[in-house]
Amino acid sequence: MTTQAKQEKPRANKTLTDVVGVEVGANLPLGTPVVRIRRASDGSVELTAAGFLSLLSALPESVEDAADGDGTWILPKVYGASSAAIAITSESAILRQASSLQDALSENEKKECRAGTYTLAGGDLGLVAGIPEYIGAWAATLLPESRKPTACSLQVSQLAWINAFLVSEDFASTNGTALLLLVDRRSTAIIVFNARQMILYREYSVGSDDVIDALGRDMNLDQATIETILEDDLVDPTSAIEPVLAPLFRQAELSTDYAHRKNQCFVERFFVAHDFPGTRYWAQVFKSKTGGTLVPCNPLNGFRVAEGAKIPADFDHVSQYFVSAMGAAVAVLEDA
């Protein structure tokens, strides 16, 4: 196990004003999402390029697979910043809140993972992020030496997404206190912010696929049909969804209570990451269980785009796929 402490800022980042962000492991049919973010002269960050590139970004499944990927990526010139931040989307990735690295990781994880910590503001608990060592070693060598860009940061994609949320217009519109549900296929993270800083991170094993599975069991339908049902109004699947989501939302309620007790903050803004099938039913159930309004959030909505930026024509429709890449790049720029 290796650790990188927050205090160990890379020297190279001192003058960084232009960073490429890449998400690997997302396995999107459109390609590998890549963005280029730069700090404008007024100090704000802006998007200068975004696109799906045909790069082999599927994560290796073993140490042997990882050995094949040394320096194979050549990015187009439009992504020719000197540094790149890579967000890794992996089921094996770790993001936990814990008092120490030792407490956060199991013995097996300690042996096989590289991990880093971050001390959350005003709390006893820190944040621990980690990825399997072979994935880290593989990702570090994707971009070849002597060509722009080269990797300057490896991040867990959940945390990259949170960073994107932290700089989003949605979060800026709050008073600094909010709850974010980061929904994955098989898990959902509940994240509470106070005074514009993260104070709580909890992960529960209920995800978007669990909802689909529950509907499939209940209605005896295939996944494609269920996704269609979730997008239109022909059938109300709330009764099937509610038992799955109720425990999760109960946990969200408990988290807001905890935040209120610990930090005397009252959470009244709720966001759900990703606009996945059935989001509105998630919002309905959330409303019925907690009384709060769950709003789908895309941090790239309203994000400043530079004049003449090279972005896809349908960027508004596909922008949610660039969030992790953008979040990783922004974290590097903000840390510089």
Place this chain on the structure above:
Amino acid sequence: MSQTIHINLLKKTERRSPLPVRFRVMVPLLSCLLVLIVLFAAGLLRLKRKSLEVAIADIILKQDDLKNSHREFTELKKRERVTLMEAEQFESYLGGRLVYAPVLLDLPRVVPPTMQLASLQITAPVRVLLPASPKKGALAGAKGDKMSDREAVGLRLAGLVNSASSIDALKAEFLSETFTNLIVGVEVPQGSFKASGGASAYYLFELNAAFTERVFK
């Protein structure tokens, strides 16, 4: 602005440079190149030193030759100086030589027929001693006195003459243009013109002619 959370899982050893020049490659290469340059420079210096040593040895050899040549040259120069001095002396002798031949050749012409010469003598050259401090009444020959570089000879004639006018005629001839540059003064010593005695009508006489002074350097 919210503070983002950056947990960088990239190891320091995994960081790569985007610069086209790979320091990992260039540093050893440059080091090797530097060592080669230093070695080359050292070799060059060594070679230069060697050639300088050869040149110095050559110069020392040449210096010995030159010393011999210089010694010979100095010797020759000394000899030349001596020779020149001798030549100069000879020239000086030539310059100082009194040419008596014209006087002697002209004597039969200028001596009146009434005069019979009993003796003709060229007096020894006399050099004057010059006093170092010419005080009134000081005697010559004191310490520090120098010999004058001028000397002169004289012509002394003695014989019989019929009258004093013949002597005067000879004196006039000696002081004429013919002997201008040779004879500067003619005198008949006091008491030298006297009767020869007996029944002869001739008189004994003496006549001294002072020759021009010559300078010897």
